Amino acid sequence: NAGVTQTPKFQVLKTGQSMTLQCAQDMNHNSMYWYRQDPGMGLRLIYYSASEGTTDKGEVPNGYNVSRLNKREFSLRLESAAPSQTSVYFCASSKGQGRTYEQYFGPGTRLTVT
């Protein structure tokens, strides 16, 4: 099992460009998440999806959109990238909604917006 995979690993964008970060999991998990991590800060939740067909905002959703394409895939879209969105983005998944379920993380995507 590959677990949680993310593409691309690295990306450089110019201000105003758009892009989609892809995430897939092969563990048959119900819940999926997108986080960003900035230097000196913890991971912050951007959006999450409790199940196929549902999405909800996290702490820092502004400037992002998400799509839960199916149970396996959860994409994050930046419609008009800004330098403030320079960050490392992590996708995660978990078995379900429950306060003790472990979250499994992808390797991350390092995004630079110039």
Added chain:
Amino acid sequence: AQRVTQPEKLLSVFKGAPVELKCNYSYSGSPELFWYVQYSRQRLQLLLRHISRESIKGFTADLNKGETSFHLKKPFAQEEDSAMYYCALDYNTDKLIFGTGTRLQVFP
């Protein structure tokens, strides 16, 4: 508002020394707390969760509701424990808020 604080950015110890990584939280409800770890060139992964009351790789963490703390402890550090450690709080049914992390360096 909920918050997780890890006051130390870096903790350096020698092999065999005891380790305590501090975590304090602010949350009005019943807390569910976790420690996640990221070893060099590896993914972030769960180390332990308070509800399991388990010891993983020699690490333990006790929830102290009076002091609102969930410190991670190990009596004898090993070089392979060197990593970034993140404390996390589940504040709304599988939504996590993370602390800023503590880098543990264990010298031989």
